[in-house]
Amino acid sequence: MLWNTFLLALRSIRRNVLRSFLTILGIVIGVAAVVTMVTLGNGATKSVADQISSMGSNLLLILPGQRFGPGSSGAPNFKVADVEAIRNQIAGAKLAAPVVTKVATAVYQAQNWSTSVVGSDDQYFESGNWELTEGRIFNDAEMRAGKAVCVIGSTVRKELFGGQNPVGADVRIKQFSCEVIGLLKAKGQSAMGRDQDDTVVMPLRTVQRRLAGSQDIDRIMVSVRDGASIDAVKDQLTLLLRERRNITSSENDDFRVMDTRQIAEALTSTTKILTMLLGAVAAVSLLVGGIGIMNIMLVSVTERTREIGTRLAIGALESEVLLQFLIEAVVLSSLGGLVGIALATVASIALAGVMQVPYLFSAGINALAFLFSAAIGVLFGYFPARRAARLDPIEALRHE
Template sequence: MFLSSLLLALRAIRRNLMRSFLTILGIVIGVSAVITMVTLGNGATRVVSDQIASLGSNLVMVRPGQRLGPGRDSAGAPRFKVSDAEVIQTQISGLNAVAPSTNRSVTVVYGANNWSTAITGSTDAYFTVGNWRLAGGRVFTESEQRAGKAVCVIGETVRRELFGQLPALGGELRVSNFSCEVIGVLASKGQSAMGMDQDDTIVMPLRTLQRRLTGNQDVNTILVSVVDSSRTDQVMADLRSLLRERRKIAASEDDNFSILDTRQIAETLTGTTKVMTMLLGAVAAVSLLVGGIGIMNIMLVSVTERTREIGIRLAIGALEREVLLQFLVEAVALSALGGIIGIILATLASIGLAGVMQVPFLFDPAINLLAFLFSAAIGVIFGYFPARRAARLDPIEALRHE
């Protein structure tokens, strides 16, 4: 049924190759933009979820104040203390490690080099909880933590920026107003979910940080690692009731702290990336629509130009619906061709850009198929009006047309 119409359409397209190409340019750009955006977005989402997985699958984060994000202010909520972490450790079962931690931004100096980074004060449990491994040296000992000794473990980025080719272990960093001995270097973890460099970090004993930098006993975050991830929900419920009790929250009051597990963090962050992907895809889809209007425009020109041809076909005995089908198939063939070229371009562009953006190239058959079907549908929608105009021509008038 369609075959002869299709051959006819392809011949008409080939006859006017340059114009056909310009006609479908809009569709090509639209399809390739949509697919590229979504493919790269999928890659970025994958990066985010991989990074979160690298945090450790059984991680639970306890912070003062309500959930991050707009609306609630966490400033008024009382901070945690080290004792909170100790109570959690002793009173809740099924825990692998509990790491109270506090962060500070500082500039560190070594020799002539200086570098702005974030310092985390925590216990040795921090390395367990955060899935950190050492590239060299050691983590701090129990006694160093208790004494608040000025020792630190540095991330790969800090090591590179400050020491370069020099050996880092045993080096004395100048942090604010004290100096601190490098006892370990962390194995690289790469970029984080938010696009931050996770290796741009320094870890020192919590007590050292509290005494020498923050000057108070506060703990920003308590990181908890659960032994069995299937029991995470139970642990979170236990944590909640324990903390409500310790913070003397009445039954009618809301929590003034929040407990998040990795899954929730992952959902929040990948959710953001997904929304961005959808937005970019939607913007790109507008160009598809513009491409469709371009097709309608050219098809109308084509119908006018080929009035005589239509007249001949009608005189010879073509039915209205046969002429309609001919022009409709031509429009769909044009737009589908644009869709196919768009898919090829998008694949090339995605592979190239994925390399530049350092996200994996994830071929998504669904979005490719969807974009292709959408472009074909655009051919039907925007090709129908010109095709109907062609089919309704009066053969006598059409034959007289110059």
């Protein structure tokens, strides 16, 4: 009986191919959207985690933070002296690099390209795992004098120089001209999807004077010595900076010392929240799809009133008519679920390629989406099915 009802439902769907397709379109789009969002979100989360773990576990990032509570004001930026203090006083810190970042347009002949200009010193390259393919990095004299020299990333080279060797050329950045002395080896996209090679690195003083116009430092990168405890170094850094920034014991830190695990958590939690939000938006379209199914099932019940009357007269039980229409709704919505999953698979693979995140097939989310679409069929099919089952056979037979 159940099998027959199932075949009957398939037959009635086949009879009205176009309408059935339009009916399930809502479910198709809903399921496809949810599955694609979650699949891509998982891929993005994984790629973030992978890239951060490839950065090594011995990197610490110090950022100025907001202090909370009454009488609080914006936290001051760091100074070069802070970096010096870290280098001199903290034994566990192998390297400490000050970092200032500004966005500026670089021009070479007729080409121009907006990029992020980093001001730092020679320790920046080692702590950031940068390698050179051409030229050299800046020397002590250039750093002290704040000379206009720069090391460029491979994206900047491609945009400004094409295939040419950039070393020795002069690039104009804002109002000043700057000699290219080195070319960085390509690193690819960062955890946040930013192109890491889209960068120009200059001596800290050069950037402070000519671009930033202040002595401040945006953040400090600290590389922990092999064998030293990361937590111990973090504690020492915190203590040192509290002292240097005159924070009394009753006040909270106005800066943050983050290790790569925390950075990873912060970043992946952002992608996770985004995934959830997008998934929720997509789930709304599933709901709309369910209402579409209910609508069409109600129309179907009205259209087939005489058929229902005939079935009841022939001896169909209320429960059998209910089951027939319920199964029809479930078959419709599950079909929508299957088509949606197929669509999502194609879309996820294509988009994963475009967005450069790995495609991660998750059986869980696919199974969940399918079950959910079937559940929508039950939920939104029940009311029309009950209406059909409760029809008075005499009235139904008389229906025109």
